[in-house]
Amino acid sequence: MPSNTRPTQAHYVAPLEETPLVAIDSVTTEGKPSNLWRDAWRDVRKRPMFWISSALILLIVIVALFPDLFTQVPPNNDCQLSNSNGAPTTGHPLGFTRQGCDIYSRIIHGTSTSLAVGLIVTFLVAVLGIIFGALAGFYGGWVDGLLSRLGDIFFSIPYILAAVVIMSVFSQYANVWVISLAIGIFAWPATARVLRAEVFRVRNADFVMAATALGVSRFRILVRHVLPNSIAPVIVITTISLASAIVAEATLSFLGVGLPPSTMSWGNDISQAQVTLSTAPQVLILPSIALSVTVLSFIMLGEVARDALDPKARAQR
Amino acid sequence: MAGYIVRRVLQAIPVLLGTTFLIYFMVFAMPGDPVVALFGDKTPPPQVLEAVREQYHLDQPFIVQYLLFLGGIFRGDFGTSFSGQPVSEILATTFPVTLRLALMAIFIEMVFGITIGLISGLRKGGIFDASFLVVSLILISLPVFVVAFVAQYVFAIQLGWFRTTAGPGAPIQDLILPAIVLATISFAQIVRLTRASVIETDTQDFVRTAASKGLSRRRIVPVHILRNSLIPVVTYLAVDFGTLMVGATVTEGIFNVPGVGRTLYQAIIRNEAATVVSFVTVMVLIYLFVNLLVDLLYAVLDPRIRYAK
Numbered sequence: 001m002p003s004n005t006r007p008t009q010a011h012y013v014a015p016l017e018e019t020p021l022v023a024i025d026s027v028t029t030e031g032k033p034s035n036l037w038r039d040a041w042r043d044v045r046k047r048p049m050f051w052i053s054s055a056l057i058l059l060i061v062i063v064a065l066f067p068d069l070f071t072q073v074p075p076n077n078d079c080q081l082s083n084s085n086g087a088p089t090t091g092h093p094l095g096f097t098r099q100g101c102d103i104y105s106r107i108i109h110g111t112s113t114s115l116a117v118g119l120i121v122t123f124l125v126a127v128l129g130i131i132f133g134a135l136a137g138f139y140g141g142w143v144d145g146l147l148s149r150l151g152d153i154f155f156s157i158p159y160i161l162a163a164v165v166i167m168s169v170f171s172q173y174a175n176v177w178v179i180s181l182a183i184g185i186f187a188w189p190a191t192a193r194v195l196r197a198e199v200f201r202v203r204n205a206d207f208v209m210a211a212t213a214l215g216v217s218r219f220r221i222l223v224r225h226v227l228p229n230s231i232a233p234v235i236v237i238t239t240i241s242l243a244s245a246i247v248a249e250a251t252l253s254f255l256g257v258g259l260p261p262s263t264m265s266w267g268n269d270i271s272q273a274q275v276t277l278s279t280a281p282q283v284l285i286l287p288s289i290a291l292s293v294t295v296l297s298f299i300m301l302g303e304v305a306r307d308a309l310d311p312k313a314r315a316q317r
Numbered sequence: 318m319a320g321y322i323v324r325r326v327l328q329a330i331p332v333l334l335g336t337t338f339l340i341y342f343m344v345f346a347m348p349g350d351p352v353v354a355l356f357g358d359k360t361p362p363p364q365v366l367e368a369v370r371e372q373y374h375l376d377q378p379f380i381v382q383y384l385l386f387l388g389g390i391f392r393g394d395f396g397t398s399f400s401g402q403p404v405s406e407i408l409a410t411t412f413p414v415t416l417r418l419a420l421m422a423i424f425i426e427m428v429f430g431i432t433i434g435l436i437s438g439l440r441k442g443g444i445f446d447a448s449f450l451v452v453s454l455i456l457i458s459l460p461v462f463v464v465a466f467v468a469q470y471v472f473a474i475q476l477g478w479f480r481t482t483a484g485p486g487a488p489i490q491d492l493i494l495p496a497i498v499l500a501t502i503s504f505a506q507i508v509r510l511t512r513a514s515v516i517e518t519d520t521q522d523f524v525r526t527a528a529s530k531g532l533s534r535r536r537i538v539p540v541h542i543l544r545n546s547l548i549p550v551v552t553y554l555a556v557d558f559g560t561l562m563v564g565a566t567v568t569e570g571i572f573n574v575p576g577v578g579r580t581l582y583q584a585i586i587r588n589e590a591a592t593v594v595s596f597v598t599v600m601v602l603i604y605l606f607v608n609l610l611v612d613l614l615y616a617v618l619d620p621r622i623r624y625a626k
Contacts, residue, residue: 149331149332149335150335152332152335153331153332153335153336153339154339156332156335156336156601156604156605156608157336157339157340157597157601158559158560158562158563158600158601158604160559161559161562161563161597161600161601162343162597164585164597165343165344165590165593165594165597166343168585168588168590168593168594169343169344169590169594171590243458250460250462251460251461251462251567254460254462254567255566255567255570255585255586256585256588257585270462270463270466274466274571277466277469277470277474278470278474278481281470284466285467288460288463288467291460292458292460292463293458295459296455296458299454299457299458300454303454
C-alpha cells in the first residue's frame with residue numbers, strides 16, 4: 001500500500017498492476033479452450049468442502065441402497081417393550097427406542113425414505129421450474145405474464161403449509177410418492193424465477209443472434225443454445241432444494257401428516273421420541289443428527305456449486 | 318407514488334384470488350363427500366358438520382361455492398373450528414401472542430444477524446468470517462424442531478433457566494426461549510445476506526467518493542455501507558415470512574405457546590382438516606399482506622422503485 005494515502009483512504013486505492021509484455025507473449029493459444037464447466041471443475045477440485053460433502057453423500061446413497069450392509073437387526077420386527085429407551089448393548093450400538101426397537105437399525109433403514117423424497121421432489125421442482133422458467137424468459141410477452149403470475153400464486157402459499165393442507169386432506173393415501181408430490185407442486189416457483197432471469201439475460205447474446213441468422217428455429221435455439229448457457233444457477237438451487245425437501249418431509253412426519261407410522265422415517269422417529277425428551281433425550285437426538293448431517297451434506301455441495309458457478313459469489317469469497 | 322401504490326395493490330388481487338382458489342380447489346375437488354373427508358375417521362357433532370356444510374355452500378355449483386367461500390373470507394368469516402368456536406374468535410385471542418413472539422424473534426435475528434454479517438463482510442476472509450461461515454452452514458442444516466427440542470432439553474430441562482412450556486397468558490419471560498429458537502431459522506441466512514451485501518456495497522463508487530472526500534471509516538460504515546446493504550435483507554425478511562409462520566407453528570406447538578401456530582399445530586396433530594384449511598388460509602392472507610406492505614415500504618425508501626415503469 002502506498003504510504004502517501006491518508007489512513008481512511010488506504011482501503012480504496014487499487015494497486016497498480018501492469019502486465020509485462022513478456023507475460024503477454026507467453027500466453028499460448030493452443031490447448032483446449034476453457035469453459036464454465038471446466039473452470040468450475042478446476043475450482044471445485046481444490047476445495048476440501050467439495051470432497052467432504054461428496055464423500056458423505058456417497059456414504060448416504062450406499063446406506064440408502066444397501067442398508068443390510070450396515071445392520072442385520074430388523075428395524076421393526078424385533079422390538080421388545082422390555083428394552084424401552086434402553087441403553088446400548090452388544091449388537092445394538094445406539095440403544096433402543098420407546099417401543100424397544102434398535103435405534104441404529106432404524107436410522108440406517110430410514111435413510112432411503114429421506115433420500116427418495118429429496119430426489120423425487122428435486123426432480124419435480126427441476127422439471128416444472130425449467131419448463132415454466134425457460135418458456136417465460138424466452139418467449140416473454142403474454143406467455144411470460146401468464147406463467148409468472150401463475151408462479152406468483154404458487155409462490156404465495158408457503159410450500160410446507162400447502163403440503164400440510166394436502167396431506168391432512170389425503171391422509172389415508174400417504175406414501176413417499178404422495179408426500180413428494182405435495183411438497184414439489186408448490187416448491188417449483190423459486191427455481192422458475194431464477195431460470196427466467198437467466199434466460200432473459202442469455203437470449204440477447206450474440207450467439208443467439210448468430211443462430212437466428214443461420215435460420216435455426218426458435219424452439220431449437222431455446223433448447224440447444226439458451227438453456228445450456230443458463231442452467232448453472234438451476235443446478236445450484238436444485239442441490240439446495242434437495243436439502244429443503246428432506247427437511248420438509250421430516251417436518252410433515254413430525255407434525256403427524258407425513259408418512260404413516262409403519263414407514264421408516266427419521267421425522268416419525270423424532271416425533272415419537274418427543275414424549276420422553278426429559279428422560280431419554282438420545283432417542284430423539286440420534287435420528288436428528290442423522291437428519292441434520294444428511295441435510296448439511298447437500299447444503300455444503302450446493303454451497304460449493306454456487307461458489308464455482310456464480311462469478312459474483314466467487315468474488316466474495 | 319400514488320400510481321405505484323395503485324399498481325401494486327391491483328397486482329395483488331389476482332394473486333389473492335389465485336391462492337384462495339387453489340386452497341379451495343385442493344380440498345373440494347376431491348372425490349366423495351368433502352365434509353366427511355375433512356374430518357377423517359372422526360365423527361363431529363352434527364351441528365359442526367352442518368356449520369361446515371353451510372360455510373362451504375356444498376349444495377351450489379363449484380364456482381359459486383368458491384365465490385361464496387371467498388365472500389365469507391372478506392367478511393372475516395373463516396369458518397368454525399372442530400369444537401364449534403368461530404375461527405375469527407380464536408384468532409382474536411391467539412393472534413396477539415403470535416405477533417409478540419414473531420416480533421421478538423425478528424428483533425433477535427436482525428440485531429445479531431446484521432451485526433455479525435457486517436463484521437464478517439468488513440473483514441472478509443478473516444478468522445471471524447471463516448468460522449461464522451461454518452457455523453451458518455450448520456445452522457441452516459438444522460430443522461427447527463430439532464433446534465427447539467435441543468434448546469428445550471438443554472436450557473429448560475437440564476439448566477432450568479426457562480420454563481419447559483409457556484405458562485398461561487404467555488408472559489414475556491416464557492417467550493424468550495421460543496423466540497430464540499424461532500430466530501435461529503433465518504439468523505444464518507441474514508448473516509450471509511448482510512455479509513454478501515456489505516462486500517458488494519463496499520466496492521461501490523459512492524463509498525469511494527465518501528472516502529475520498531475525507532470521511533472517516535467510522536462514519537462511512539454505518540451511514541453509507543450499512544444503510545445501503547439492508548435493502549436485500551429487508552426483502553429477505555418479507556419473502557421468508559412464510560418460513561417464519563411454519564417455524565412458529567412448530568415452535569409454538571413444542572413450547573405450548575397459546576398462539577395461532579399452536580392452534581394450527583393441534584389441529585394438524587388431531588387431524589382436523591377443516592380447521593387446518595381455515596388457519597392456513599389466514600396465514601396465506603397474512604403472508605400476502607406482509608409482502609404487499611414491504612413492497613410499498615420500498616417505494617418510500619427507494620425512489621428508483623417508485624419511478625420505475
